Amino acid sequence: MEQHRNRLNELREQAFQGGGEKRMEAQHAKGKLTARERLNLLLDPDSFEELGMLVKHRSTNFGLDKQQFLGDGVVTGYGRIHGRLVYVFSQDFTVLGGSLAEAHAKKICRVMDLAMKNGAPLIGLNDSGGARIQEGVVSLGGYADIFYRNVRASGVIPQLSAILGPCAGGAVYSPALTDFIFMAEGTSYMFVTGPNVVKTVTHEEVTSEELGGAKTHASKSGVTHFTASNEAQVIQHIKDVLSFLPQNCEEDPAALPYTPGDEVRPALDEVIPESAQQPYDIREVVEQICDSGTFTEVQKDYAENIVCGFARLGGKSVGVVANQPAFLAGVLDNNASIKAARFVRTCDAFNVPLLVLEDVPGFLPGTDQEWNGIITNGAKLLYAFSEATVPRITVITRKAYGGAYDVMNSQHIGADLVYAWPTAEIAVMGAKGAAEIIFKREIAASDDPDATWREKEAEYAELFAHPYNAAARGYVDEVILPHNTRAKLIRAFEMLKNKVDTLPRKKHGNLPL
Numbered sequence: 444m445e446q447h448r449n450r451l452n453e454l455r456e457q458a459f460q461g462g463g464e465k466r467m468e469a470q471h472a473k474g475k476l477t478a479r480e481r482l483n484l485l486l487d488p489d490s491f492e493e494l495g496m497l498v499k500h501r502s503t504n505f506g507l508d509k510q511q512f513l514g515d516g517v518v519t520g521y522g523r524i525h526g527r528l529v530y531v532f533s534q535d536f537t538v539l540g541g542s543l544a545e546a547h548a549k550k551i552c553r554v555m556d557l558a559m560k561n562g563a564p565l566i567g568l569n570d571s572g573g574a575r576i577q578e579g580v581v582s583l584g585g586y587a588d589i590f591y592r593n594v595r596a597s598g599v600i601p602q603l604s605a606i607l608g609p610c611a612g613g614a615v616y617s618p619a620l621t622d623f624i625f626m627a628e629g630t631s632y633m634f635v636t637g638p639n640v641v642k643t644v645t646h647e648e649v650t651s652e653e654l655g656g657a658k659t660h661a662s663k664s665g666v667t668h669f670t671a672s673n674e675a676q677v678i679q680h681i682k683d684v685l686s687f688l689p690q691n692c693e694e695d696p697a698a699l700p701y702t703p704g705d706e707v708r709p710a711l712d713e714v715i716p717e718s719a720q721q722p723y724d725i726r727e728v729v730e731q732i733c734d735s736g737t738f739t740e741v742q743k744d745y746a747e748n749i750v751c752g753f754a755r756l757g758g759k760s761v762g763v764v765a766n767q768p769a770f771l772a773g774v775l776d777n778n779a780s781i782k783a784a785r786f787v788r789t790c791d792a793f794n795v796p797l798l799v800l801e802d803v804p805g806f807l808p809g810t811d812q813e814w815n816g817i818i819t820n821g822a823k824l825l826y827a828f829s830e831a832t833v834p835r836i837t838v839i840t841r842k843a844y845g846g847a848y849d850v851m852n853s854q855h856i857g858a859d860l861v862y863a864w865p866t867a868e869i870a871v872m873g874a875k876g877a878a879e880i881i882f883k884r885e886i887a888a889s890d891d892p893d894a895t896w897r898e899k900e901a902e903y904a905e906l907f908a909h910p911y912n913a914a915a916r917g918y919v920d921e922v923i924l925p926h927n928t929r930a931k932l933i934r935a936f937e938m939l940k941n942k943v944d945t946l947p948r949k950k951h952g953n954l955p956l
């Protein structure tokens with residue numbers, strides 16, 4: 444036995460070496476951790492069970508037979524995060540640049556299959572030079588095997604992708620097919636074609652960082668959902684996000700213990716400014732309504748006119764979608780519609796109830812918006828809310844104008860409850876614009892057009908710049924004082940916790956993509 448044990452230990456030791464000490468030093472010098480160091484940070488101590496540690500590639504092309512590394516550039520297996528089972532893969536850049544080919548891909552597919560069969564989240568830590576050039580088409584096949592599984596697993600188990608180094612070419616599409624992307628600032632980048640190809644084709648000069656770094660994808664493209672200044676923080680974000688999600692679509696997210704007593708929030712009575720034209724930060728409302736310090740914002744720097752994120756309310760996980768009056772007055776535009784629609788669908792897929800805070804002056808007008816498809820994109824949000832079967836509650840804090848009133852989780856499209864603050868204005872549009880249109884002739888014929896306009900504006904405001912018309916129709920279930928909002932919502936979500944709602948039988952809906 445001694446002899447067998449020694450042999451096994453030797454092989455294990457060899458696998459732990461990855462691409463060797465020098466390459467590990469180079470990895471550290473770039474401010475990056477190694478594949479195993481990352482897993483140590485991610486998983487509960489002593490919980491990692493590695494699979495396929497001794498896997499080798501079979502290629503002899505271009506001298507690859509002389510470059511054998513046990514594990515073939517990816518560490519795979521399962522472990523626990525706060526006691527919960529997760530499946531993981533962590534690409535090892537020190538082995539052939541973390542490049543992916545037949546054996547590497549098979550290892551990833553294996554943990555994906557196990558994750559699906561056992562209903563547990565999959566977390567991928569990506570750090571790879573892409574398709575292993577020496578192995579040719581089998582690398583491409585390997586990617587496609589992964590993409591196919593990503594799609595099959597979508598909406599069944601949570602899939603989370605961290606980008607901790609290069610992620611280029613077709614390799615970007617696996618993370619893009621997962622639920623959340625996390626990027627490390629300064630050390631990671633994602634693009635379909637790199638700066639050299641860009642220069643050749645479009646003559647643009649751009650660095651990797653500008654083209655596809657974490658900040659670019661956080662603010663310009665919206666590709667990444669979370670960024671952090673170092674890898675340890677990226678890994679902490681992964682754990683935080685996972686805590687709001689269930690193991691799979693058949694389960695509910697775990698609730699944390701909650702001690703009642705802090706429901707009344709007087710600060711909320713002071714939030715809405717005197718003038719409807721004045722902005723305020725909706726995040727302050729979210730912070731007051733939800734359990735303190737639990738709000739975890741998604742795509743924070745992208746389409747800032749809508750705020751999306753997870754929080755806890757009375758210990759339970761909720762997805763918050765809130766118009767942001769402090770940015771572009773909280774209008775709905777193309778990017779905000781797409782961002783919110785995606786978040787609503789993610790929450791619905793994983794049984795996370797939805798809380799909508801509404802203060803929206805309407806859709807943003809303009810050629811840019813129309814030509815870039817605000818019709819289709821606005822429809823995405825309408826579709827996402829209408830289709831969602833999780834408990835969903837709307838609180839109208841101020842403006843609920845026009846089509847945006849319908850879209851932002853109105854009762855008409857299936858909200859379970861709609862509350863309004865007394866400051867709510869529920870109308871086709873603001874009083875000023877409305878008066879200008881419906882009293883156009885009177886204003887034009889008047890000796891004092893401005894005075895007539897103001898008079899008509901006041902008339903319209905009297906009729907609609909409040910929640911009581913909508914409440915009279917029953918479109919608003921209750922007008923509540925802001926300081927009571929948290930208490931009302933905790934009770935209401937508790938009341939809705941056993942909600943059952945099913946969609947008509949179909950193959951799948953046809954989301955306006």
Ligand code: HXC
Pocket residue numbers: 466538539540541542571572573574575576577583586587609611612613614
């Ligand atoms: C094989 C690779 C590799 C690859 C890197 N290496 N990328 N080996 N296939 N794709 C190896 C290098 O030879 C080197 O080996 C080690 O990894 C580290 O690479 P360096 O270049 O020294 O590192 P660095 O300077 O940090 O640059 C990283 C890099 C660069 C930017 C990723 O290596 C690079 O541009 N690689 C090629 C990227 C690429 O074109 N990939 C294919 C994309 S197309 P040694 O032995 O020196 O340590 C694609 C299609 C997928 O992925 C399609 C799916 C549909």
